[in-house]
Amino acid sequence: MLIRAGYDLTFAADMPTPMVAMLNLHPSRRADLRTEHRIVADRPVTMEDFVDGFGNVCTRLVVPVGGITLSCDFVIADCGEPDRQSPQADQHTPDLLPPEVLPFLLGSRYCDTDRLSDTAWYLFGGIEPGWARVQAIVDYTHAQLTYGYQYARATRTAWEANGERVGVCRDFAHLAVALCRCMNIPARYCSGYLGDIGIPPVDIAMDFHAWFEVYLDGAWHSFDARHRVPRIGRILMACGRDAADVALTTAFGPAWLTGFHVHTDEIKESATKSGTLPLAA
CATH class of the missing domain: 3.10.620.30 (C8orf32 fold)
Structure with missing residues (x-):
């Protein structure tokens, strides 16, 4: 099955504010992508990716005065099966x-x-x-x-x-x-x-x-x-280890989340083949 997912997150700032965003796809799922996965901004800013100590892809940027909207929209393949069940799995000492x-x-x-x-x-x-x-x-x-x-x-x-x-x-x-x-x-x-x-x-x-x-x-x-x-x-x-390690965004100064929209929907494979994706809800 195919899933279309992504987000639009808007932040307000009254001064340039450094930020680290953990809004990327985990590297373990990149092979399943059927379209590009890329974070885009509605204002010209430099974004730099790095990998943290847990193997997550993080993005550095500076939120400009007046704020910014970060967006992403991608299609990923999924097996379509529920979470794997292994009732005989043993616990290691x-x-x-x-x-x-x-x-x-x-x-x-x-x-x-x-x-x-x-x-x-x-x-x-x-x-x-x-x-x-x-x-x-x-x-x-x-x-x-x-x-x-x-x-x-x-x-x-x-x-x-x-x-x-x-x-x-x-x-x-x-x-x-x-x-x-x-x-x-x-x-x-x-x-x-x-x-x-x-x-x-x-x-x-x-x-x-x-x-x-x-x-x-x-x-x-x-x-x-x-x-x-x-x-x-x-x-x-x-x-x-917990939410402190995977915060969606960490701002090093005053920045406020003012807009938040996430979409995750199953789509038909014909949509990607034709190049016309349905509008995100």
Whole structure:
């Protein structure tokens, strides 16, 4: 299947403001592109890409006085299948993990494992290590938190989300990630696109989405505590220890988001062959 995705993000600024944007496609998905993936600006600015320590592609720019709109629109191929399920996947003991995976066992800015460790072992210590334990954590997180945009708070940690029992997708991901790490399961936070593909349309504005991946049986596997069930059409942008590592944009000065539009829709293959793509919603 083919998915058309992208965004228009508008920022206001009253002085030149350096910014790092993590709005690129993750390198692991570049081979699936069917059109060019390029960030464009509505004003002439220099943009420079670099790769961070987690393998994400980041873009440096300076937001000019008066602001700027960053846009992207691309088509990507997808297998069209729900998230891969591997219920027999085993959990590695920490001494057998690859060195590059070990950081995803540690506490981080939003995943305060030190405060959740006792809770995690009480809830999940009696569950078989591996896939079953991760699924139990997903089920718990999904039931524990009530989702709503009105509950968004940029400073909320996993421990606070568990106590407050509310949040947005990033809070669901942070809590599940932290609980997995407490149980010695490497887990990393993911950001990207997830459209209403394979489900009834949802009557809310499209947004970027947060989910998480765990390392079992020598591979990373996607889980989604917000939705709890496997979904179709995930498009990874970036991954890290938590949302602090994969912030969509980081401004080094006064810059305000004043416009936000994301689109993610399945399209017919004939549209790309003919060169006429449908208008983004």
